Amino acid sequence: xxxxxxxxxxxxxxxxxxxxxxxxxxxxxxxxxxxxxxxxxxxxxxxxxxxxxxxxxxxxxxxxxxxxxxxxxxxxxxxxxxxxxxxxxxxxxxxxxxxxxxxxxxxxxxxxxxxxxxxxxxxxxxxxxxxxxxxxxxxxxxxxxxxxxxxxxxxxxxxxxxxxxxxxxx
Amino acid sequence: xxxxxxxxxxxxxxxxxxxxxxxxxxxxxxxxxxxxxxxxxxxxxxxxxxxxxxxxxxxxxxxxxxxxxxxxxxxxxxxxxxxxxxxxxxxxxxxxxxxxxxxxxxxxxxxxxxxxxxxxxxxxxxxxxxxxxxxxxxxxxxxxxxxxxxxxxxxxxxxxxxxxxxxxxxxxxxxxxxxxxxxxxxxxxxxxxxxxxxxxxxxxxxxxxxxxxxxxxxxxxxxxxxxxxxxxxxxxxxxxxxxxxxxxxxxxxxxxxxxxxxxxxxxxxxxxxxxxxxxxxxxxxxxx
Numbered sequence: 001x002x003x004x005x006x007x008x009x010x011x012x013x014x015x016x017x018x019x020x021x022x023x024x025x026x027x028x029x030x031x032x033x034x035x036x037x038x039x040x041x042x043x044x045x046x047x048x049x050x051x052x053x054x055x056x057x058x059x060x061x062x063x064x065x066x067x068x069x070x071x072x073x074x075x076x077x078x079x080x081x082x083x084x085x086x087x088x089x090x091x092x093x094x095x096x097x098x099x100x101x102x103x104x105x106x107x108x109x110x111x112x113x114x115x116x117x118x119x120x121x122x123x124x125x126x127x128x129x130x131x132x133x134x135x136x137x138x139x140x141x142x143x144x145x146x147x148x149x150x151x152x153x154x155x156x157x158x159x160x161x162x163x164x165x166x167x168x169x170x
Numbered sequence: 171x172x173x174x175x176x177x178x179x180x181x182x183x184x185x186x187x188x189x190x191x192x193x194x195x196x197x198x199x200x201x202x203x204x205x206x207x208x209x210x211x212x213x214x215x216x217x218x219x220x221x222x223x224x225x226x227x228x229x230x231x232x233x234x235x236x237x238x239x240x241x242x243x244x245x246x247x248x249x250x251x252x253x254x255x256x257x258x259x260x261x262x263x264x265x266x267x268x269x270x271x272x273x274x275x276x277x278x279x280x281x282x283x284x285x286x287x288x289x290x291x292x293x294x295x296x297x298x299x300x301x302x303x304x305x306x307x308x309x310x311x312x313x314x315x316x317x318x319x320x321x322x323x324x325x326x327x328x329x330x331x332x333x334x335x336x337x338x339x340x341x342x343x344x345x346x347x348x349x350x351x352x353x354x355x356x357x358x359x360x361x362x363x364x365x366x367x368x369x370x371x372x373x374x375x376x377x378x379x380x381x382x383x384x385x386x387x388x389x390x391x392x393x394x395x396x397x398x399x400x401x402x403x404x405x406x407x408x409x410x411x412x413x414x415x416x417x418x419x420x421x422x423x424x425x426x427x428x429x430x431x432x433x434x435x436x437x438x439x440x441x442x443x444x445x446x447x448x449x450x451x452x453x454x455x456x457x458x
Contacts, residue, residue, distance in 0.1 A: 041209065041212055042212070044209060044212075045209055045212045045213055048209065048213065049213075100206075100207040100209075100210075101207050101208075101209035101210055101212070101213055102207070102208065102209055105209070137226065138208055138209070
């Protein structure tokens, strides 16, 4: 009987192969996993600084926009989706000033890492990579909103795909 | 007609932003940032400030408790703190975690502690200097504290239960929705694993924020007295217990009662609702 020799998470559960992630996101995951803790923190802060650059730019048009303040998040989060003629997704996000640093980091990471993926690839994305990027030390009950950003991105992709399917049926 | 204090009982326990900017390099002080946002210090902090992480630095990683006296001594030594150092705490969220860290320092008997009135948000709003440079201080040999002052300023479940049964003052500083049992998490926060909503029987609701102004500074002494002495029925010399979900918001109220109103028998029940709301056999009350 063969045994898996892939990567395991902290609970000993096999992680998806790196190929399960879009290439850009896979590169970011690999980068973070190679960093010592202090450099990991520095890099997360750099990404957080970069979150502002993920906002919609002048004259950009979107297929869907979802701007709201949810109960479990500190402030308003906006997600904007454009799917180009090749079916590739381009995501922009806006964050209110109260959104925490780690959530800002994850916003920039996801916008960059998922750039050019299809909405279905984003929807199928496993969420286990979050701890591989952030590190176990920084994932706490009160920092769970780092998952919230991914949930919101998936949510807008699902709405987009549902509408596409509805249009095809009609 | 009741008379109210016109000054804080311990005005020396607060420093203002203006004062601190002029004294950033004073000998004998250590500015300590403690936040909820775990990367906030890394994004910029007061010049010379060190970072103390409420969980990684102050809490034991195995037992739900605080670090050992030996670890506390090492933590202080690492930041160049001696027993004579005046630690000035500040942080985000109107100083919740700054008050929590201050309270934890008091648990280990560190006496010289102050809060930056208004915390990080006020400092930043006033466009005072911030830096990303992490300071290095010569390590000190902080003596291992001989005792922890749990009996004096900390309450455990059994003590809170006895307090409840004997109708002594208990203040629930969570949001009204949490107190009433309508929600089991703070508004705008994820659920932190509590099975039941409500409050400790007999506890009065006085959300922590009642003690602050819009800029996160503390309200004047007379207003605080009206809130806590009149509305909560707290009196000097009477055992009082404060609680929230995990002890950080109640540290803020503990600071107000202890330092600003000068009440000497106030304890923080840090087990708070995440213990009480899950505890087998613990009575609760809902919506009052």
